[in-house]
Amino acid sequence: MSPESKHLEVTLETHVESVNIAEEMCLRVAEAAGFAEEECYRIGMSVREGVINAFHYGNQERPEKKIYLAVELSDSKMTIHVVDEGKGFNLREVPDPLAEENLLSTSGRGIFLMRAFMDEFNVVPGRTGGAEIIMSKNLPAPGSQSPNGQGKSGGGSATPSQEA
Amino acid sequence: MTLRATYRDAGPVTVVDMSGRITLGDGSALLRKTLLDLLGQKRTRILLNLADVDYIDSSGIGELVSGYTSVNSHGGELKLLHLTKKIHDLLQITRLFTVFEVHSDEHTALRSFR
Numbered sequence: 001m002s003p004e005s006k007h008l009e010v011t012l013e014t015h016v017e018s019v020n021i022a023e024e025m026c027l028r029v030a031e032a033a034g035f036a037e038e039e040c041y042r043i044g045m046s047v048r049e050g051v052i053n054a055f056h057y058g059n060q061e062r063p064e065k066k067i068y069l070a071v072e073l074s075d076s077k078m079t080i081h082v083v084d085e086g087k088g089f090n091l092r093e094v095p096d097p098l099a100e101e102n103l104l105s106t107s108g109r110g111i112f113l114m115r116a117f118m119d120e121f122n123v124v125p126g127r128t129g130g131a132e133i134i135m136s137k138n139l140p141a142p143g144s145q146s147p148n149g150q151g152k153s154g155g156g157s158a159t160p161s162q163e164a
Numbered sequence: 165m166t167l168r169a170t171y172r173d174a175g176p177v178t179v180v181d182m183s184g185r186i187t188l189g190d191g192s193a194l195l196r197k198t199l200l201d202l203l204g205q206k207r208t209r210i211l212l213n214l215a216d217v218d219y220i221d222s223s224g225i226g227e228l229v230s231g232y233t234s235v236n237s238h239g240g241e242l243k244l245l246h247l248t249k250k251i252h253d254l255l256q257i258t259r260l261f262t263v264f265e266v267h268s269d270e271h272t273a274l275r276s277f278r
Contacts, residue, residue: 016188016189017189019187019188019189041250045221048187048188048221049221049222052188052221052222052223055188097258097259098258098259103259103260103262103263104229104232104233104263105226105229106226106227106229106230106233107222107226109222109225109226109258110222112258113222113254113257113258116257
């Protein structure tokens with residue numbers, strides 16, 4: 001890492017809310033780093049999917065286990081690490097969600113989305129014995145894009161209604 | 165943002181207007197509950213209006229697919245209406261455009277049901 005690199009690390013509970021916390025945290029870093037709205041969306045989505053993977057597949061939703069999230073910002077890219085306390089997995093054994101026989105699968109698209117949305121993506125054995133997802137996005141060239149947040153829109157309502 | 169789901173009858177079709185985010189946790193759970201409620205009421209022709217859904221993650225995608233297969237198994241049809249660009253792109257890269265029937269006009273969508 002260069003002397004100008006910034007590093008942020010947080011330990012998250014194995015809880016659904018951790019997915020939102022991680023996404024929000026990384027979105028703020030991405031916005032501050034100058035990524036445009038579309039890239040922020042892709043980074044945020046990738047972080048969500050990484051933490052969902054750790055929460056569900058890695059830690060098996062067991063609350064005593066932790067999820068470790070680290071964000072590094074160098075002069076060329078933003079790198080995100082998501083480490084779980086599971087048993088790890090081999091990337092080559094993950095089924096292809098685009099294969100005809102998997103199209104109607106209700107799970108298994110998270111890894112695909114991270115790969116599609118980030119510039120670099122890999123899974124290695126983590127220091128905890130679980131999986132460590134490492135993904136990065138190249139920073140926009142200086143002056144090429146303006147910082148922008150992720151848009152959110154509202155919606156109407158009618159009856160009967162349900163709310164989450 | 166909280167997910168909201170409301171539904172209305174349009175002839176034999178039930179239109180579900182959703183707004184917010186369909187993500188892991190409450191959002192996905194609400195989509196599942198809404199579809200199960202409708203199937204429980206024998207409403208099997210369902211048009212999901214996603215005009216105000218601005219975000220879906222892999223959990224939400226999984227729930228859409230699950231809903232699609234559930235409705236099909238009840239002899240019904242589940243179709244999608246008014247996708248935002250982000251969700252359109254997401255369904256495209258995951259090849260789910262080949263699974264779901266997607267419409268951009270409600271009248272056309274309603275007429276397309278058997």
